[in-house]
Amino acid sequence: MGRVLVCKTADIPENGMKAYELGGRRVLIAQAGDCYYAYQGICPHQEVCLDEGIYDGSVLTCHQHLWQWDITTGEPMGLAEAPLERYQLEVADGEIFVVHTTALQAAEIFTTASEETLARLNAIARREEHEAGSALYDIGDPADDLYILESGRVEFLIGREERTTSAGFMLRRGEVFGWNAMLEHQPSRIARASCLEKSVVLRMSGKETLKVLEADPASGFNVMRKLSSLVTRYLTLSGAK
Template sequence: MSKKFVCRAEEIPSGGLKEVEVESGLKVLVANAGGDFYACQAICPHQEVPLCEGLFDGEVLTCHMHLWQWDIRTGAPQGLAESPLQLFDITVEDGVIYLAPPSALDSSELFKGLPRETLTRLQALCRPETHPEGSTLYQVGDPAEDLYILEGGRVEFLIGRDERTTPAGFVLRTGEVFGWAALMDGQPSRIARATCLEKSSVLRMNGKEVLKVLESDPASGYLVMRRLAELITRYLTASGAK
């Protein structure tokens, strides 16, 4: 996936904001913080309010509707805000701002929209791996130490043992997370088998190290654990329905 044109840097004065719709149809808000440029989601995560109508003092972005605030450099919530702001990676080349292609971590259902500083620390934990078709990533009963994010390919899940295994769905798109037992206290062993249906690339992260990062950012930790609960409920309900 290639970088996408956003706008020219000269279109945004220092301390200014500009909402832009990039080629893919994604709307982003670009801010000029003293010559440093940042891009974030264009709509307030609280309600459907365009953030380009908000206030920006060069460091803090404030939604004018309910006064939620964020640090534009990290997306971290401040004051009344209860959710972080999703930031996007951008580059400035020859006076032109480009949106960098998202990584699997950025688009994952667990970690999407976390502050850039937290995402950077999580990215440092990622170990990219490629596995051939038919390979097993883990079996029922294996130590539940690592979390996986799918970058490409397909992975089948079977819950149970031997003849009593039950299909638990497929991981189909970039950013899907599996092996989530690694983030759960009191769950030292796998309860499923994960097998690659085709050549697949994944990001592998140690669960304990991920938890340390989330503990240092309580707002992000709460958001990730809430999403994890929803993810577990969705998979187990789908499996039970079969």
């Protein structure tokens, strides 16, 4: 894992925050007491810069719809319905670095998987690039593979023809979608997934993923537990529209 210099500690105001562009990603660096934290710079709700929000040294508030997060964990508070993606950070000699992680390592449902299992999952993942406007799958397609977003943006549409509507959420790096490939009795897609911009995804067979997880029951249990939270969150966001 490599690391990238972001800024100097002196650049971040005391109990304040600042955003930086890092390889096409907006990264928010926040200071709280003696500690520094790095998070996604764009709100997980909509395309709004979080550094334009309010930060009091412990709670970050997006000014648009007042979603809030605990800065020490990125966990949602109050109205917020999704956590912030947190980046691993190192501070050395007054400089702040963000440690590069792969999309698989960043994937929320796989964060507690063992290193061995992550390596096996990595071995079955195919990296694909898709142009803006291309569809990854459509409603009714076989649900064989799951996806992890490495970069870009993917939109979900539910319904058919003129009654098509957005499913009401956007993805962040490391987000898993097409997860019904890992569920029983869910053979078909229930939404259309298409790229809003040029996007890179990791694509993994649902059956092969389950085989890897079955070989490591402790990791498998944690992955499925996180997956059920993720599914609940998506259903809540879709239903809230």
